[in-house]
Amino acid sequence: MFEKRExxxxxxxxxxxxxxxTVDGGYRNVVTIPLDVKPKRMLTVRVSSDFPVDVVVANEKGAxxxxxxxxxxxxxxxxxxxxLKSMGIFLGLYPGDKAKVNVEAWMEKE
Incomplete structure (x- = not known):
């Protein structure tokens, strides 16, 4: 049947x-987004941005x-x-650059 995404x-x-x-360098050029996830799922992250950004999906150990x-x-x-019960998304760019990033993340069963 159809898998529902969460x-x-x-x-x-x-x-x-x-x-x-308040941050070193004067610009918030790295943004972290914590995610609460469920074990035995598949996580997908989608980003769209008005300026090129670096995107990292990390596990709860930071890898x-x-x-x-x-x-x-x-x-x-x-x-x-x-x-895992938690993961995260890191968005980054060079100091002085700026971006508006549309982010979404969802899980589906394995």
Whole structure:
């Protein structure tokens, strides 16, 4: 039958590269998005941006399970969640650059 996808994040627009004098360098050029996931699922992340960004999908130990550099429109995954209960998305660009990134993430059964 048809597999239902379970939305984990978004779709939501995230601003990357904003001026922020409270962080080193003065710009928030890396944004992290924590995800609550369920074990034994497949996680897919979709991003679209008005300026090229680097995207990393990481496990709860901080290791990258997938990444793409300089993308405007990309789908990453699906990646197995294995036994994990949390994962994350990292969005990054060079200091001084700025992007509005539409991000969504969802899970489907393995």
């Amino acid at each position: 939305q984990v994040y978004g779709p939501e627009v995230v601003s990357v590269g904003d001026l922020d004098l 990258a399970v997938g990444h793409k550099e300089g993308v405007r429109d990309a789908t990453l995954g699906p990646y197995s969640t294995g036994k």
